[in-house]
Amino acid sequence: MAIYSFWIFDRHCNCIFDREWTLKSNQSSGTTNSKQNEDTAKLLYGMIFSLRSISQKLSGEGSHNEIRTISTGKYRAHILCTASGLWFVLLSDLKQEDLSHVLRYLYSEIYVKTVVHNWFSPVDFAESDSEKRGQGVRKIRNRSFLANVERFLGPMVN
Amino acid sequence: MSANSANISASSAGSKKSLKTFSDDIWKNKTAKINAELFTLTYGSIVSQLCTDFERDFKKVNSHLSAMGYNIGVRLIEDFLARTALPRCDSFTQTSEVISKCAFKIFLNVTPQVGNWSSSKDTFSLFLDENPLSDFVELPMDAVKELWYSNILCGVLKGALEMVQMDCDVWFVSDVLRGDQNTEMRVKLNRIMKEEIPAGED
Numbered sequence: 001m002a003i004y005s006f007w008i009f010d011r012h013c014n015c016i017f018d019r020e021w022t023l024k025s026n027q028s029s030g031t032t033n034s035k036q037n038e039d040t041a042k043l044l045y046g047m048i049f050s051l052r053s054i055s056q057k058l059s060g061e062g063s064h065n066e067i068r069t070i071s072t073g074k075y076r077a078h079i080l081c082t083a084s085g086l087w088f089v090l091l092s093d094l095k096q097e098d099l100s101h102v103l104r105y106l107y108s109e110i111y112v113k114t115v116v117h118n119w120f121s122p123v124d125f126a127e128s129d130s131e132k133r134g135q136g137v138r139k140i141r142n143r144s145f146l147a148n149v150e151r152f153l154g155p156m157v158n
Numbered sequence: 159m160s161a162n163s164a165n166i167s168a169s170s171a172g173s174k175k176s177l178k179t180f181s182d183d184i185w186k187n188k189t190a191k192i193n194a195e196l197f198t199l200t201y202g203s204i205v206s207q208l209c210t211d212f213e214r215d216f217k218k219v220n221s222h223l224s225a226m227g228y229n230i231g232v233r234l235i236e237d238f239l240a241r242t243a244l245p246r247c248d249s250f251t252q253t254s255e256v257i258s259k260c261a262f263k264i265f266l267n268v269t270p271q272v273g274n275w276s277s278s279k280d281t282f283s284l285f286l287d288e289n290p291l292s293d294f295v296e297l298p299m300d301a302v303k304e305l306w307y308s309n310i311l312c313g314v315l316k317g318a319l320e321m322v323q324m325d326c327d328v329w330f331v332s333d334v335l336r337g338d339q340n341t342e343m344r345v346k347l348n349r350i351m352k353e354e355i356p357a358g359e360d
Contacts, residue, residue: 011321013356045356064245082239083246084321085353108240116236123233134356 002093003156004075006149007044008111011085012126014136015041019149021157044089045134048079068100078103086111102156110152114145177255180242181263188241189264198293205307216304223306227313235318238264246322250347253324254282257315257345266290274342281346283331289341297335306330308341315345323351 008017018037052067059065070077076096080088080103088103088111115121125131125138140146205223212218238244238261247253254272262268268290274283291308306312312328319326325348332338 012354049356066245082236083244084235084239085323086236104240104243112236112240116233119233123236133354 002095002158003099003153004091004093006091006106006153007041007087007089008140009041009045009087009089010125010136012124012132012136013045013049013134014125014131014138015045016125016136016138017140017145017149019153042134044077045087048077048087048089052081069098080104080107082107102153106149106152110145110148114142114148115140118142118144177259178263178269181260184241184260184264185267194290194293198290201291201310202295205305209301209305214300216301220304220306220309223309224313224316227310227315228317229313230310231314231317231319232321234265234314235321238318250279250282253319253347254284254345258284261318270343274344276346281344284343284345286341286343289334292333292335295335302336306333307335308333312343315343319345320351323353325349325351 004022005018005020007015007019010016015038018041020037020040047070048067051070055067056065066081067079069079071094074094075091076094078090078092078096078099080100082088086107088107090099090103092099116123121140121142122138125140126136127138131138204226205219208219208222209216212222241264242260244256244260247256258270258272262270262284268286268288270284270286272282272284275281286308289308291311295307297305297307306329309330312330315328316326319328327346327348328343330341330343332340332342334341
């Protein structure tokens with residue numbers, strides 16, 4: 001079982017959480033992979049956004065047709081889109097056919113309990129209009145959220 | 159467990175009877191219960207404190223309760239969606255059913271009657287036969303004409319609906335606490351908000 005990375009996008013098209021387990025940080029330059037993740041997040045968002053619009057168009061007017069997984073030659077993307085416009089995305093190896101239960105757990109047991117139920121954490125990460133439509137940079141910082149994600153997904157990484 | 163609930167909810171959202179069974183199940187199995195009196199008295203202490211803080215300016219108390227509710231609603235919707243895994247509703251009629259049979263059931267264990275639809279089908283009423291917020295309450299004389307005691311509910315609904323892209327107005331038109339025949343809330347859909355798309359995509 002291998003999970004490569006985990007991403008959350010909010011309804012303002014912003015990546016509010018990213019965790020990549022496969023990239024090693026560059027020791028010599030001392031930088032982490034955050035810049036690279038920023039670009040990857042945009043590409044990943046774009047891929048899901050496009051496929052999601054296409055799949056909804058093809059299924060006809062008025063019917064729900066949420067995208068669940070996208071398979072490529074090297075990895076599979078598992079996607080949970082909530083009615084409130086959040087996207088939870090896991091990238092895994094091809095052996096993982098369906099991680100929807102894992103995504104659901106991340107949403108209902110981790111995100112809701114450590115971010116939403118924590119009144120001192122924002123639930124809307126865009127503080128102004130200029131941070132909407134994919135222009136925002138704020139991330140989930142709650143320690144208990146980060147720790148819970150690590151504890152839950154860590155054992156599945158390899 | 160959660161994967162199953164997603165399947166059930168997808169098929170049940172259309173049918174009234176199964177929506178009830180579905181909600182009963184969530185109420186029984188996925189909802190932590192608290193003492194009703196603790197809940198009612200906590201809410202009562204908030205309202206009475208607000209009345210003191212705003213020096214019995216009940217219009218201000220109403221709007222403050224609604225604002226507090228709004229902040230609850232934008233969070234509560236995630237809790238609701240996490241528990242029910244419901245998709246977006248196809249129609250406002252379906253929204254009214256989900257609010258009454260599912261949302262009120264799960265969070266307050268009551269099921270208000272839906273009715274009084276406007277001819278354009280964009281406004282409906284919720285009739286609260288039981289209201290757990292207002293048990294034990296008797297409004298003082300100076301508040302009886304102006305205070306909407308349970309106004310927090312209006313804010314909760316407004317906030318929650320906004321998070322699923324529905325811009326709504328929610329208000330009370332009558333309350334048994336004021337001596338009215340029934341307790342009625344109106345919910346009016348102003349518009350369905352457009353989903354944001356990344357900058358540069360349009």
